[in-house]
Amino acid sequence: MGVELHKDLLGNIGVDVERHAKMMGAGLEAYKAGFMSQPNRPKAMAYFDWFMSEIQGERIAEINALRAAKKPAVGTFCIFVPEEIVTGAGGACYGLCGGSNATVADAETELPRNICPLIKSAHGFKLQRTCAYTQSSDFIYGETTCEAKKKTWEILNKHHPVHVMNIPHMKREKDLKMWQEEIKEFKEHIEEVTEKKLSLEEMLNGVKIINAKRAALQRLDALRGMNPKVMPISGKDALFITQMGFLDDPVRYTKKVNELCDELELRVQEGVSVFPANTPRIMVLGTPLAPPNWKLHTAVEGTGGAIINEESCIGHRYYKDNVDVEGVQNEDELYARLMERYSKIDCACFTPNTGRTEKIIQMYKDRKADGVIYYTLSFCHTYNVESYLVTEALAKEGIPCLVIESDYSPEDAGQIKTRVEAFLESISFKQKAQAFANK
Amino acid sequence: MGVELHKDLLGNIGVDVERHAKMMGAGLEAYKAGFMSQPNRPKAMAYFDWFMSEIQGERIAEINALRAAKKPAVGTFCIFVPEEIVTGAGGACYGLCGGSNATVADAETELPRNICPLIKSAHGFKLQRTCAYTQSSDFIYGETTCEAKKKTWEILNKHHPVHVMNIPHMKREKDLKMWQEEIKEFKEHIEEVTEKKLSLEEMLNGVKIINAKRAALQRLDALRGMNPKVMPISGKDALFITQMGFLDDPVRYTKKVNELCDELELRVQEGVSVFPANTPRIMVLGTPLAPPNWKLHTAVEGTGGAIINEESCIGHRYYKDNVDVEGVQNEDELYARLMERYSKIDCACFTPNTGRTEKIIQMYKDRKADGVIYYTLSFCHTYNVESYLVTEALAKEGIPCLVIESDYSPEDAGQIKTRVEAFLESISFKQKAQAFANK
Numbered sequence: 102m103g104v105e106l107h108k109d110l111l112g113n114i115g116v117d118v119e120r121h122a123k124m125m126g127a128g129l130e131a132y133k134a135g136f137m138s139q140p141n142r143p144k145a146m147a148y149f150d151w152f153m154s155e156i157q158g159e160r161i162a163e164i165n166a167l168r169a170a171k172k173p174a175v176g177t178f179c180i181f182v183p184e185e186i187v188t189g190a191g192g193a194c195y196g197l198c199g200g201s202n203a204t205v206a207d208a209e210t211e212l213p214r215n216i217c218p219l220i221k222s223a224h225g226f227k228l229q230r231t232c233a234y235t236q237s238s239d240f241i242y243g244e245t246t247c248e249a250k251k252k253t254w255e256i257l258n259k260h261h262p263v264h265v266m267n268i269p270h271m272k273r274e275k276d277l278k279m280w281q282e283e284i285k286e287f288k289e290h291i292e293e294v295t296e297k298k299l300s301l302e303e304m305l306n307g308v309k310i311i312n313a314k315r316a317a318l319q320r321l322d323a324l325r326g327m328n329p330k331v332m333p334i335s336g337k338d339a340l341f342i343t344q345m346g347f348l349d350d351p352v353r354y355t356k357k358v359n360e361l362c363d364e365l366e367l368r369v370q371e372g373v374s375v376f377p378a379n380t381p382r383i384m385v386l387g388t389p390l391a392p393p394n395w396k397l398h399t400a401v402e403g404t405g406g407a408i409i410n411e412e413s414c415i416g417h418r419y420y421k422d423n424v425d426v427e428g429v430q431n432e433d434e435l436y437a438r439l440m441e442r443y444s445k446i447d448c449a450c451f452t453p454n455t456g457r458t459e460k461i462i463q464m465y466k467d468r469k470a471d472g473v474i475y476y477t478l479s480f481c482h483t484y485n486v487e488s489y490l491v492t493e494a495l496a497k498e499g500i501p502c503l504v505i506e507s508d509y510s511p512e513d514a515g516q517i518k519t520r521v522e523a524f525l526e527s528i529s530f531k532q533k534a535q536a537f538a539n540k
Numbered sequence: 541m542g543v544e545l546h547k548d549l550l551g552n553i554g555v556d557v558e559r560h561a562k563m564m565g566a567g568l569e570a571y572k573a574g575f576m577s578q579p580n581r582p583k584a585m586a587y588f589d590w591f592m593s594e595i596q597g598e599r600i601a602e603i604n605a606l607r608a609a610k611k612p613a614v615g616t617f618c619i620f621v622p623e624e625i626v627t628g629a630g631g632a633c634y635g636l637c638g639g640s641n642a643t644v645a646d647a648e649t650e651l652p653r654n655i656c657p658l659i660k661s662a663h664g665f666k667l668q669r670t671c672a673y674t675q676s677s678d679f680i681y682g683e684t685t686c687e688a689k690k691k692t693w694e695i696l697n698k699h700h701p702v703h704v705m706n707i708p709h710m711k712r713e714k715d716l717k718m719w720q721e722e723i724k725e726f727k728e729h730i731e732e733v734t735e736k737k738l739s740l741e742e743m744l745n746g747v748k749i750i751n752a753k754r755a756a757l758q759r760l761d762a763l764r765g766m767n768p769k770v771m772p773i774s775g776k777d778a779l780f781i782t783q784m785g786f787l788d789d790p791v792r793y794t795k796k797v798n799e800l801c802d803e804l805e806l807r808v809q810e811g812v813s814v815f816p817a818n819t820p821r822i823m824v825l826g827t828p829l830a831p832p833n834w835k836l837h838t839a840v841e842g843t844g845g846a847i848i849n850e851e852s853c854i855g856h857r858y859y860k861d862n863v864d865v866e867g868v869q870n871e872d873e874l875y876a877r878l879m880e881r882y883s884k885i886d887c888a889c890f891t892p893n894t895g896r897t898e899k900i901i902q903m904y905k906d907r908k909a910d911g912v913i914y915y916t917l918s919f920c921h922t923y924n925v926e927s928y929l930v931t932e933a934l935a936k937e938g939i940p941c942l943v944i945e946s947d948y949s950p951e952d953a954g955q956i957k958t959r960v961e962a963f964l965e966s967i968s969f970k971q972k973a974q975a976f977a978n979k
Contacts, residue, residue, distance in 0.1 A: 213924045213945075215654070245709045248687050251891050252925035265891060267715065270684050271706050279718060452690050452704060480919065485652045486691035506652075 104158045110165060111157075114236040121231045124203060125157055128393055135395060139335055141375050143368070145361035146338055152345055160348060161233040164193045168237065173294050176238035178223060179246055180414045180446060181268050183439050185424065186288050188351060189307025190299050196347030196415075197241065198232035199223035200391030202509035211256055216249040217478045218508040219391055224253055227260050234348070239294050240264045242287075246450040247483060264290055270450055281440040285432075301432050308424045308435075314351045317358035318343065318420035324365040326384075326409035329469040332376045333368035334361075336383075336408025337398045343415055344392040376407045381528040383407065384468065386461060386491065387476040388484050389414040394509060397476055400518045406525045409468055412461060413476075418446055449483035457487070458494045465500055472501035472528045474521075479508040501528055543597045549604060550596075553675040560670045563642060564596055567832055574834060578774055580814050582807070584800035585777055591784055599787060600672040603632045607676065612733050615677035617662060618685055619853045619885060620707050622878050624863065625727050627790060628746025629738050635786030635854075636680065637671035638662035639830030641948035650695055655688040656917045657947040658830055663692055666699050673787070678733050679703045681726075685889040686922060703729055709889055720879040724871075740871050747863045747874075753790045756797035757782065757859035763804040765823075765848035768908045771815045772807035773800075775822075775847025776837040782854055783831045815846045820967040822846065823907065825900060825930065826915040827923050828853040835946065835953060836915055839960045844968075848907055851900060852915075857885055888922035896926070897933045904939055911940035911967045913960075918947040940967055 104111070104125045112118050132153050152160070168174050173192035175182070178199060187194035198204075204225025205218060211228070212221055226232035235241070240262040243254040254263045266283045269276035292299055325332065325339045342361070346354055368374075383406050390397065390413065401408050410417060424442040429435050447457035465473065475492060477484045488504055495502045503524040507513055543550070543564045551557050571592050591599070607613050612631030614621070617638060626633035637643075643664025644657060650667070651660055665671035674680070679701040682693040693702045705722045708715035731738055764771065764778045781800070785793055807813075822845050829836065829852065840847050849856060863881040868874050886896035904912065914931060916923045927943055934941045942963040946952055 211928050213921075213927075215919060216921055216925065245891065248889065249921040249925060251709060252888065252922055255892055256925070256928055265710075267708065267710050267712075269706065270690060271704075273706075275718060275721065276706065279714060282714065449691065450687065452684065453694055480654060480921075482652075482655055482688040482919075482921070483691055486655065486688060486695070488652075489650050489695055 107158050107162050110162055111233055111236075114161075114165065114233065115230055116233050116236050117230040120229060121157070121233065124201075124231050128201075129154060131393060135399060136337060136341060139337065139375070141373070142338060143334055143361055143364045145357070145364045148357045148360075149338075149342055149345060152349060153341075156345075156348065157233040160350075161237060163350060164195070164234075164237045167191065167193055168239070171295055171297070173291050174237050174239050175242050175291075176235055176240075177242045178219075178250060179242075179244045180419045181244050181246060181266065181443055181448075182242050183284050183287055183443065185307040185311045185439065186284075186291055186299070186304055187307070188310050189304040190291050190295055190297075191303075192291075192295070193350070195234055196391070197223055197235050197238070198226045198391075200394040200509070201226075202511070204229050204231065205509060212253060215480050216253075217247070217481050219389065219478055220249050220253050222391075222509060224257055227257060235261065240290075242266070244268050246448060247481070249480070268450065270452055272444055272451060277440055277444055280444060281436050284436045284439050284443070288436075301429075301435060304432070304435055305426055305429065308426050308439075310351050310355075312423045314346065314355045314358075315420040315423050317355045317362065318346060320362045321358055321365070322410065322417060322420070324362055324369060326382075326468045326470075328369050329382065330378070331369045331372055331374045332380070332382070332407050332409065333365040333373060335375050335402055337395060337402055340390060340395070340398055340408070340411060340415075341392070343411065343419070344390070346419075347415065379529070379532065380405065380407045381471040381525050381532070382409045382468070383525075384410045384412060384461075384465060384470045384473045385416075385476055386412040386473055387488075388478040388481050389416070390476075391415060396507065396509075396514060396517065397474065397505065400514065400521045401474070401525075404518060404522045404525060405529075406521065409470060410464065412464060414448070417464070418448070422446075449487040454487060455490075458491050461491060462494065462498055462500070465498075471532070472503070472524065474524070475502060475504045477504075477506045479506055501531070546597050546601050549601055550672055550675075553600075553604065553672065554669055555672050555675050556669040559668060560596070560672065563640075563670055567640075568593060570832060574838060575776060575780060578776065578814070580812070581777060582773055582800055582803045584796070584803045587796045587799075588777075588781055588784060591788060592780075595784075595787065596672040599789075600676060602789060603634070603673075603676045606630065606632055607678070610734055610736070612730050613676050613678050614681050614730075615674055615679075616681045617658075617689060618681075618683045619858045620683050620685060620705065620882055620887075621681050622723050622726055622882065624746040624750045624878065625723075625730055625738070625743055626746070627749050628743040629730050629734055629736075630742075631730075631734070632789070634673055635830070636662055636674050636677070637665045637830075639833040639948070640665075641950070643668050643670065644948060651692060654919050655692075656686070656920050658828065658917055659688050659692050661830075661948060663696055666696060674700065679729075681705070683707050685887060686920070688919070707889065709891055711883055711890060716879055716883055719883060720875050723875045723878050723882070727875075740868075740874060743871070743874055744865055744868065747865050747878075749790050749794075751862045753785065753794045753797075754859040754862050756794045756801065757785060759801045760797055760804070761849065761856060761859070763801055763808060765821075765907045765909075767808050768821065769817070770808045770811050770813045771819070771821070771846050771848065772804040772812060774814050774841055776834060776841055779829060779834070779837055779847070779850060779854075780831070782850065782858070783829070785858075786854065818968070818971065819844065819846045820910040820964050820971070821848045821907070822964075823849045823851060823900075823904060823909045823912045824855070824915055825851040825912055826927075827917040827920050828855070829915075830854060833948060835956065836913065836944065839953065839957045840913070840964075843957060843961045843964060845960065845964045848909060849903065851903060853887070856903070857887070861885075888926040893926060894929075897930050900930060901933065901937055901939070904937075910971070911942070911963065913963075914941060914943045916943075916945045918945055940970070
């Protein structure tokens, strides 16, 4: 596998090669057991299976080839990063490792136990030097969206350069103006790293590439969730594909997602579903599920449900909006359009964030879903507090909802499975009662 | 007691009078047992004992008399509120109830369990209608300093009007500029509430009053903590006085604090200490201790230590800086000076916040303290994550440090006492070893 072939490179960028190889081996085994064993998978998943085998092998070699050619390599933890700019500079912009429990104990030597597992996991990867993406980064792109991250950057910065963007927490005109300046400064920082001016044309090209990636993911989202009678791909596979969108080369990835969508379109036409009829169709709301955090999807799809959407940062929130560059004449206009697009992200860090609730209800109706699971990573105050207002609105609409708060430890897997089972049963019962009533 | 006398008023402002009376009765009993029983208290504490008995009686009547005269009454949860402006308008600006465990269970019907107890307690007071300050408020002044508060305002706003100020989390020039605008908007909001223009002279008068209050507290801080051989007042009493500074009329309060300081000055001259010689002198760092949260001071001073300072928002962070209005000619200049003063607050919400660590070490040296306790309210991510960098710096200086994270439940009182005892013993041992070495 890729990791073996690239041992020297991994060593050169400071990866703890032995520990890393063990971790990647275990990850690949988990993937094989959990994903490749699924029946009736689309053929086009073969590419994503390959990518998984090269996730920290060939892909890392590609990123480091870009770096050797003086292109930027930027690691991120948030979808507020204007990846269009990095892509326009010919570089790689990717999400850093942060979904594993295996690094949490190390992180807890420097961080409190009771903060979000994603942050702890990511910090632990740096301390362990077991994430080749982190090791490949010219800098880590931090932001102020959540306070545990915001304060962790100060500690992480001792181990790796961190550049922090101040994301406002309101969306008044003056906040957006400030935000636009932050985007411009981010571009200037990229120029500093590459020691090269970045032109408007290059940035517009970056927008084109990332718009195409998001369009492909929107297409996947529709094929996966908008056909109540045919679900041509499992939620698990769709989540995995979305997760890989944060790591892969965007042009290749877009092509492969579109190829998969072509196959899924045929499946929809032919009525080929990977789930039996009447499988409860569940929307997932909330915080991101970073690989290899597949716990929730495993629980739902292992107990007779199907996940048709993730209203999360690794999901719909990431790809729902494109940048409109129609008529853009200069850099400032482009920054304004980028800001316009990024400020549509309905992260719970904003106050107020009422648009999110309305969007969720619309998504639910559009997809003719059967229920939602509001998922928050433990100690994520923003999504956690916001869940009260969202679930209150869902209750008013009569939408079945289960709230789950979980970290990366395997300990609550059984409890989650039991709760999900009961939730799915209640939905099935409701469906049957409805069918009788309609007779 | 005051509460009984003002039953009608309390009922009129929506207080649950019966429940409130019980709660206030219990609070006063706890105060009598914990504070009034202390030996050798300064005579001038009589005023603060009286204030405690009228804390939600006569003082509430005063505030509501102001309201009747169309003056603003603003409840707050944060020291970023420019109280100078409310005071300038002739109104009352006060901290809302948020230090009691008795309201937490109610709050948890709308808020997650795993957020800061102060927020839950405050929200619960509103749901229970057992805080006469909350009930007296024209509006609650919220801010975006911490995310659990920021998101709670959205829910609290359903029960009481909340006005939110966006506090930036960085202190770059552009952030400070935005901050200044927020101060101006706050003033305009006060004008809306009172339906009356607020003049520069009135605001300058407000600054004068609040500057005097802070100067009195600085004086108390010095008398209490800067004389290693004489500690003329207990830490518990000094904390209580500081807490009352968030509730009392500022002019009367300032006069009473200064009268107390006159007495303490005499005590210092005469060597009258409320602690035996060689009592370990402890500085408390971290999050605010809102009344009746006296758990930490009770633990420390009940086991042979003395608390000489609170580097906290209900403490040094609140009163350390005054507003310099020298030469101010117009309103914009005043807002700039207010912003300048408020941006000196080294809240952990800022990134970076390195100045805080340097300040702590300087405070420690100035006070010839013997150790510090870094105290955080449970789930306060900012102070909690920042504790790593602060305690690392303290360790480099060889400063003994104990980290305590706690909520309002009585359950960990025993454990905290045991940990504090061990900490104080280790300090005493070190002192004795030092004394032998110096012989």
